[in-house]
Amino acid sequence: MTDLDIRVLDDAHFRAAHTLFRSTLHHGPSTDEAWESVGISYRSGQALGAFADDELVGTVQTFPSELAVPGGAVVPMSAVSRVGVRADWTRRGVLTALQRAQLRAMRDAGDVASSLRASESVIYGRFGYGVATRYREVRVKRVETRSRLPIAGRVRLVDAERALPLCQELFDRLSPGRAGTIARWPGHWDVNLRRVAKEENLRFAVASGPDGDDGYAVYKVTPGSWEHGHEKPTVLAVLDLWAASPRAWADLWTFLLGVDLVGEVVAEGRPLDEPLEWLLADRRGLRSVDLGDETWLRLLDVGAALAARTYRAGEPVVLGVRDRFLPENEGAYRISAGGASRTTDEPDFVVDVDVLAAAYLGDVTFGALAMTGRFESTSADAVARADALFAVDELPWCGTYF
Ligand SMILES: CC(C)(COP(=O)(O)OP(=O)(O)OC[C@H]1O[C@@H](n2cnc3c(N)ncnc32)[C@H](O)[C@@H]1OP(=O)(O)O)[C@@H](O)C(=O)NCCC(=O)NCCS
Structure with missing residues (x-):
């Protein structure tokens, strides 16, 4: 096999690395406009490339973060992402070489742990990653059930530009908190919410109580339609929801379940022990449709x-x-x-x-x-x-x- 050269990537390679990563997920290259927000999440020293005969054939990246552990302490952690090997180079040890270099680099930089989301569950165990947290996806038939509680504080809609710094500030106050929660790195908000908010009709609901703002929910409504004589319901998808108190949590869900002209409220990636069914007038209005592996954790x-x-x-x-x-x-x-x-x-x-x-x-x-x-x-x-x-x-x- 051709020798692989594992290198730390710099500005000159970031876009090519991103294009390579996207191609491994069967997507085309980012548009110039998308690259404007995605590009800023590439930072010096955080992406590795595998080169064969000077050609980039594989890449991995890390984002600097922190992880909350049982008892409340927070440890330095790298979030590993954008892992991809060009299709004509798979199963020849490219990822193994990248992992070897990346694990060593993260540990030497002082990270206590690293974590990732796995596209397939058979890949990362061999590199020392284990499933350390899980999520559940819930669907609530809104026409059948409502919240049992009135909104006790206040929930207001805020436009994206003003909401984003507010949500970011609230999030940073709340996480890392529960064991398994992590700090979000600066580019995370740009790539995952700011850019999406521009392209799609995201809504930002902010909860407040006697001490001010104490929770938020980001959601998106996809209008329903009739297709082949079947009705597809209007779906409200909850993308991000964090609350500092039980009141803020109940207020946000009560608000989301009360938005008019919505057939179904869907939330992916929620905690397994979130007591949402207990908030509903009819608990069978909620179905847990998926229970999946969330954090793949590596103790470095x-x-x-x-x-x-x-x-x-x-x-x-x-x-x-x-x-x-x-x-x-x-x-x-x-x-x-x-x-x-x-x-x-x-x-x-x-x-x-x-x-x-x-x-x-x-x-x-x-x-x-x-x-x-x-x-x-x-x-x-x-x-x-x-x-x-x-x-x-x-x-x-x-x-x-x-
Ligand atoms: C997943 C991926 C990065 C693996 O890269 P790779 O260079 O083929 O991995 P390696 O050759 O180093 O494989 C190491 C081992 O893992 C196994 N393996 C790797 N990917 C696997 C997969 N998708 N399914 C089953 N086994 C896999 C290999 O068979 C090999 O096993 P062995 O040590 O017993 O021989 C590559 O297949 C890819 O880019 N996939 C598409 C994008 C993707 O899923 N990225 C991950 C995002 S989290």
């Missing part, structure tokens, strides 16, 4: 990650960790209610780093992972001790797509 510095989160009361356990890509993570870690640190003790059981990532935020138990053959343990007691220590009160959730 296992020691720092384990030390950053808190643990519940319980007997200590010693975890062994295997990591093919970052061998400095390999070893044993003693976890107790008081914290976590490296140890020379024999581990009670050993897990691959992707398995540890899956359990790290508390979304899945070690018990479930052992039961499904993700690791072997001769001690059910040790697995139960680990589960007692890693247990969390609130399910982790990210809520930011990238």
